[in-house]
Every structure is written in C-alpha cells, then in structure tokens.
Amino acid sequence: MHCIQNISKNIIWVGGNDRRLERFENMFPIPSGVCYNSFVIIDSETALIDTVDQSISRQFIENIIEALDGRNLDYLVLNHMEPDHCANIEEIVRRYPNIKIVGNKKTFQMISQFYNFDFHMNMHEVKEGDVLCIGEHSLKFFFAPMVHWPEVMFTYEMTEKILFSADAFGSFGALSGNLFSDDTDFECTYAEEARRYYANIVGKYGQQVQAVMKKLSSCEIKMICPLHGPVWRNNLSYILNKYDLWSRYEPEKKSVMLVYASMYGNTENVMNVIANKLAVKGVKDMHMYDVSKTHPSYIISDAWKYSHIIFASPTYNLGLYYGMENLMKELAALQFQNRKVALVGNGSWAPRASKVMEEIACTMKNVEIIGNPIEITSSMKEEQHKAIDEFVDKIIESMK
Ligand SMILES: Cc1cc2nc3c(=O)[nH]c(=O)nc-3n(C[C@H](O)[C@H](O)[C@H](O)COP(=O)(O)O)c2cc1C
Ligand SMILES: [Fe+2]
Ligand SMILES: [Fe+2]
Structure with a gap:
C-alpha cells in the first residue's frame, strides 16, 4: 500500500524506510535503519526528484503512482548516481517511456556505467545554473562535485525555495512517520547519526562542502530535503552551522x-x-x-x-x-x-x-x-x- 506525505501543497514525499539492512554500503552499522527520500512535484508538468534503493522499490512505485494520481511523469531529476538512489531509473523509464531524465554530463556517464538500458532518447542534460520551468515551479541546478561523488548536483526549487540537497544534510536513521526534523526530537534521535553519516561519508570533502555552501549563500532557502533523514523546514541554521563546522574540521566540543x-x-x-x-x-x-x-x-x-x-x-x-x-x-x-x-x-x-x-x-x-x-x-x-x-x-x- 502506498505511504506518502505532502511536504507542501504540490510536493509529495514518496520515499521509504529500510530497518532490515544491517550495514549501509555493507560497511556502516545502522541500528536505527535508514530512509531514502524522493519527492514528486505536481505542476503543469510533473517531476520526480531522485529515486530510491532497490530494497524499497515496490513501496516506491506504489507511492509514485498514488502521488501522480493518474498523471504522466514528465521529468526524473537525478541529483546523485549512487545506487542507493538510482536503483529504479530503468523501471521508471519503462513505466513512463517519454520521461526526460534530468542530469549533467557525469550523471549520464554514470548511468551507462551502472546500468544496461538505452536512455539516450530520455536525456535532458543540464549545465550549472540552468533553470527548468515545469509550471509554477522552476528547478535551478547547482553542481556540487565531490559532495561526495563527482556527478552530484543540488536542485533548488525557486518558487517554494526548497533545496533538494542530495546526500548533504542527511542522516542515518529511518523516519518514524515524522518527516520534518522539527517534528522529531532531533537532538536525541538523529543528531549523532547525522554526524556519523557526515564524517564517514562526506567527511573527506570538507573543501567541496564549503564551496557549495558558498555557492548557495545567495539563495533564500526555506526547506532542505536531503536524500536520507528528516527534512528541514525550521531552524535551518542548526544543520547549516553544523555542516559549516564539520566541513572546516572544527571540533564541536572542547574535551577528550x-x-x-x-x-x-x-x-x-x-x-x-x-x-x-x-x-x-x-x-x-x-x-x-x-x-x-x-x-x-x-x-x-x-x-x-x-x-x-x-x-x-x-x-x-x-x-x-x-x-x-x-x-x-x-x-x-x-x-x-x-x-x-x-x-x-x-x-x-x-x-x-x-x-x-x-x-x-x-x-x-x-x-x-x-x-x-x-x-x-x-x-x-x-x-x-x-x-x-x-x-x-x-x-x-x-x-x-
Ligand atoms: C600477536 C602479537 C604480536 C606482538 N608483537 C609485538 C611486537 O612486535 N613488539 C612488542 O614489543 N610487543 C609485541 N607484542 C606484545 C604486546 O604489545 C604487549 O604484550 C602489550 O603489553 C600488550 O598490551 P595489552 O595488555 O594492552 O594487550 C605482541 C603481542 C601479540 C599477541
Ligand atoms: Fe551517496
Ligand atoms: Fe545516499
């Protein structure tokens, strides 16, 4: 059965959770599970922002069908080509054969490296700063190379001022129904896991995190939607400040x-x-x-x-x-x-x-x-x- 939630009037969370996986990337223990976030935007045209891991494909497809409510899917935006977010590209193309896959040069290179299906008819290549208008919503693309893969980009929805930030600002830990960080006891439930996620997965790329944060500094951001963990709509400075500190390799605590x-x-x-x-x-x-x-x-x-x-x-x-x-x-x-x-x-x-x-x-x-x-x-x-x-x-x- 579908399990979706609106994050705004016309943007719907269609992701899901995995509490069974023992180790993320077959390496990192995840005692509280992990979630894979994905979003559908309903407008004159429709867009899906990222897909999910294969472990929750069935849930994901049911979610998309429900969110689209009979509409066709026009765009699939790929912010990150790591398989935990890409397992369903081929399935989506099969179901919506006229869909345009939105990515950059490196995105398409990665699709052909990982998968064996012909997507050339579906390619919609974007460059840094390009804007894709789908009706009242417009998507602007900011490249975030090596945060933490080369093809990574952030998608900024200009009307609602929502940043889809790939793995950045994400966290280990499944969601328990509450999508928004301010609806959770974030400090108790996610804060440690957000740092563990950052340090181990993004930690090497502090300089690149600094660069993309500088790039975004001129954008007003009202919501941050990472690929894992809660969505930020309140107190954004909390997570932005943490990322600033962590990516400058500055300690949070003076102790041993x-x-x-x-x-x-x-x-x-x-x-x-x-x-x-x-x-x-x-x-x-x-x-x-x-x-x-x-x-x-x-x-x-x-x-x-x-x-x-x-x-x-x-x-x-x-x-x-x-x-x-x-x-x-x-x-x-x-x-x-x-x-x-x-x-x-x-x-x-x-x-x-x-x-x-x-x-x-x-x-x-x-x-x-x-x-x-x-x-x-x-x-x-x-x-x-x-x-x-x-x-x-x-x-x-x-x-x-
Ligand atoms: C397989 C093995 C290899 C070791 N190799 C060395 C060594 O190369 N040089 C050395 O001084 N001690 C070596 N030791 C001894 C330990 O470093 C030493 O006994 C140490 O005090 C153990 O501390 P612990 O009580 O905290 O385990 C080795 C011990 C083992 C079991
Ligand atoms: Fe990733
Ligand atoms: Fe990820």
Whole structure:
C-alpha cells in the first residue's frame, strides 16, 4: 500500500524506510535503519526528484503512482548516481517511456556505467545554473562535485525555495512517520547519526562542502530535503552551522576522546588511569572507546566532535594492533585535521606502537601531538604516575 506525505501543497514525499539492512554500503552499522527520500512535484508538468534503493522499490512505485494520481511523469531529476538512489531509473523509464531524465554530463556517464538500458532518447542534460520551468515551479541546478561523488548536483526549487540537497544534510536513521526534523526530537534521535553519516561519508570533502555552501549563500532557502533523514523546514541554521563546522574540521566540543586497543587489558588500564586524572582535574564529558568493540564509524564521528584525542595501542608484530591502524589510517584518508592528539604506546620486547601512531598522525593536516608519548612496557608501574600526571597537565594546558 502506498505511504506518502505532502511536504507542501504540490510536493509529495514518496520515499521509504529500510530497518532490515544491517550495514549501509555493507560497511556502516545502522541500528536505527535508514530512509531514502524522493519527492514528486505536481505542476503543469510533473517531476520526480531522485529515486530510491532497490530494497524499497515496490513501496516506491506504489507511492509514485498514488502521488501522480493518474498523471504522466514528465521529468526524473537525478541529483546523485549512487545506487542507493538510482536503483529504479530503468523501471521508471519503462513505466513512463517519454520521461526526460534530468542530469549533467557525469550523471549520464554514470548511468551507462551502472546500468544496461538505452536512455539516450530520455536525456535532458543540464549545465550549472540552468533553470527548468515545469509550471509554477522552476528547478535551478547547482553542481556540487565531490559532495561526495563527482556527478552530484543540488536542485533548488525557486518558487517554494526548497533545496533538494542530495546526500548533504542527511542522516542515518529511518523516519518514524515524522518527516520534518522539527517534528522529531532531533537532538536525541538523529543528531549523532547525522554526524556519523557526515564524517564517514562526506567527511573527506570538507573543501567541496564549503564551496557549495558558498555557492548557495545567495539563495533564500526555506526547506532542505536531503536524500536520507528528516527534512528541514525550521531552524535551518542548526544543520547549516553544523555542516559549516564539520566541513572546516572544527571540533564541536572542547574535551577528550580516548581510544585504545588492548589485548590483555594493560593499555586499557593506562587509559582508565589517564581519564581518571583528567576527570579529577575538571575535564568533562569525555568518551572512551575500545577499537575492538566499537565500529570505527562511531569513533570517527566522535573524532569530528572532540577537540582532543588520545590514541593508545600495544605493539603488534612490530606495528600497530590492526584495529587501531585501521582507525587511524581511515581518519587520515578522510582528511581529518585540526586536532590535538596525545599518544600511549605499549610493547613487551620491541615497542613500536607510539612511533607508528605518530607517523600516521603526522600525515594529518594541522594535527598537533601534545608532549611525548607515554611508553608502557607490558603494564603500567607505580613510578609512572608522575609522568602520566605531567602528560595529563600538558593536555589540560593545551585545552585553554
Ligand atoms: C600477536 C602479537 C604480536 C606482538 N608483537 C609485538 C611486537 O612486535 N613488539 C612488542 O614489543 N610487543 C609485541 N607484542 C606484545 C604486546 O604489545 C604487549 O604484550 C602489550 O603489553 C600488550 O598490551 P595489552 O595488555 O594492552 O594487550 C605482541 C603481542 C601479540 C599477541
Ligand atoms: Fe551517496
Ligand atoms: Fe545516499
């Protein structure tokens, strides 16, 4: 049965939710599911903005038929060619053979890379700044290359001032009937998942996010419709400010995230000692993670949040325990930057951990390593309290 909702008089949400999928992109755990947003605009002509993932194709087609209420579909706008939004292009073309697919040069290249059907009769290629008038509504196209794929564009509906923003401003987490962020307890339900989505999926492209936000700064925006997560119609500055901060790699919180790897618990013990001393000296709201326990996407999300990070790892075959190596290399690959970092290394016969962590941290832009690493030989000893007190003092000093 169809399940649709108007977001304005003539614009209808026709997306859907997937709460069964274990991992988004077969990588990121999504305990609260994910939604795929898509919208139909009803006017002199009709337009569908993006499609959805194959997992909800049946629901999607029923939704479109209901939204169109017997009308033909004239345009399919493709803001993003990642398969979670494109699985239904061929089906849509089959059902509406005269439809025009609106995309840019790279969009059409991607369609032919991913799919094997002839769409050449349906192509409607647009350039940056082009406007497509479908009646009272006019769609203006802003290219957003590498936010987070090369073909990405944003579609701005000029009359109602609605921005269809592809994956930008989106979030993990299925919708529970409430489409609009102001109808949800966003802070409690989506805020962490919006950051985890940003950091892991868009995080590498801060510069490109900054560029498109600058491009849009002259547009009055009344609503933002991302491809995942709630729609923004109130308090838009909340999500715009978050994106500004995140894409400049500026922390949200002045505090310490502690991340460790540990086999026998000795590295973990030192991190507890360090956190304890930091807490006694007044550092609030710290968060500690075991790399073997928590999926890296959550730790990466908190890395975007915290100003200071302490990494701790045992030496493993003359290198790093690989959960830690994986995490740090992924942070570096995501262009993670502008942070203060401190290190704790452990080893029993040929310690290398702190050195290797330092090497990886040094590949990150504007990452300052505070003091010298704490070196543990198998387990922490009583006489190391003094060194750890000094280490903690240096971290606190650097927070001022
Ligand atoms: C498979 C394996 C490889 C290791 N390789 C090294 C090594 O190359 N150099 C070293 O000093 N210690 C090595 N260690 C020892 C650990 O780094 C050391 O015992 C450390 O204290 C463990 O800390 P934990 O109690 O937090 O797990 C290795 C341990 C294991 C299990
Ligand atoms: Fe995407
Ligand atoms: Fe997506």
